[in-house]
Amino acid sequence: MKNFISIKDLTKEDMLKVLDTADRLLKEPNPHLLEGKIVASLFFEPSTRTRLSFTSAAYRTGAKVLGFESPDATSLKKGETLRDTIKMVEAYSDVIVMRHKIEGAARFAAAVSKHPIINAGDGANEHPSQTLLDLFTIRQQIGRLENIKIAFVGDLKYGRTVHSLARALILFSPEFYFVAPDSIQIPDYILKELDNLNIKYHICSEYDSILSEIDVLYMTRIQKERFDDVEEYNKVSGIYKIKREDIEGKCKDHMIILHPLPRVDEIDIDVDESKHALYFKQAANGVPVREAMYAIALATSQIDGNKENL
Numbered sequence: 001m002k003n004f005i006s007i008k009d010l011t012k013e014d015m016l017k018v019l020d021t022a023d024r025l026l027k028e029p030n031p032h033l034l035e036g037k038i039v040a041s042l043f044f045e046p047s048t049r050t051r052l053s054f055t056s057a058a059y060r061t062g063a064k065v066l067g068f069e070s071p072d073a074t075s076l077k078k079g080e081t082l083r084d085t086i087k088m089v090e091a092y093s094d095v096i097v098m099r100h101k102i103e104g105a106a107r108f109a110a111a112v113s114k115h116p117i118i119n120a121g122d123g124a125n126e127h128p129s130q131t132l133l134d135l136f137t138i139r140q141q142i143g144r145l146e147n148i149k150i151a152f153v154g155d156l157k158y159g160r161t162v163h164s165l166a167r168a169l170i171l172f173s174p175e176f177y178f179v180a181p182d183s184i185q186i187p188d189y190i191l192k193e194l195d196n197l198n199i200k201y202h203i204c205s206e207y208d209s210i211l212s213e214i215d216v217l218y219m220t221r222i223q224k225e226r227f228d229d230v231e232e233y234n235k236v237s238g239i240y241k242i243k244r245e246d247i248e249g250k251c252k253d254h255m256i257i258l259h260p261l262p263r264v265d266e267i268d269i270d271v272d273e274s275k276h277a278l279y280f281k282q283a284a285n286g287v288p289v290r291e292a293m294y295a296i297a298l299a300t301s302q303i304d305g306n307k308e309n310l
């Protein structure tokens, strides 16, 4: 676990180690854990939650942060390559958090860098830190990860959070409901992975009829920026809009609604007052989970002096 590139690189034990470490750091904050360390925060794509919670996690554990929130003010504008950018940044930092629009960019950076790379999202591919905080929230609220029935709703084609979370839950005997229009349904390569492992799943176009079955309703935004053709986006834009009256009394008492955020119009703000709405708590959980990721990435690469704190 030097790098966090794809959720597929992690074993069940690796994931549980992150969640247990996050649990411990939430209960017993350690503002000295990463003292003297520098985090490089490289965001080639926009972000609110991921960038700020990685930054907050660094400050809360005693690390310092440098980096950029957009490539516009960097030498990439002069034609510098990603490879050279990473070689420079590794000289200035101890761990690199990177979001990039190209699928595989984080894997490439890890091959170039001698320091740990944490993938903060690579195109439509993966978002492992989001998955770990999703798992953390599910376990915190439902009390287990095993045998969860979860419905993913919305943009399942481009939704990297869905791809990563589905791949993680495979290790915990889940049952999946994929709710989306055909044009943005879950990719076939994910379904093949589920078929090979005999994971039970359902392809659906609406969620009303399954609300009483599920433990988790995982809503997602339809990602306009990933569509090549705006007409295709217009056909599916606004297709799912959940309101409070759609869920109250129609789902299990413990059912939780998650969303990686940002939302557009798929969850009415009325739902925020429902006991089922967990998406803001989910976003807040990003801080202890990302503290744990730093601690583990750095402990396995270089800061042996802090290992006893994990």
Ligand code: CP
Pocket (backbone or CB within 6 Å): 046, 047, 048, 049, 050, 051, 121, 130, 260, 261, 262
């Ligand atoms: N969930 C998430 O990745 O949000 P941001 O794009 O704001 O980082």
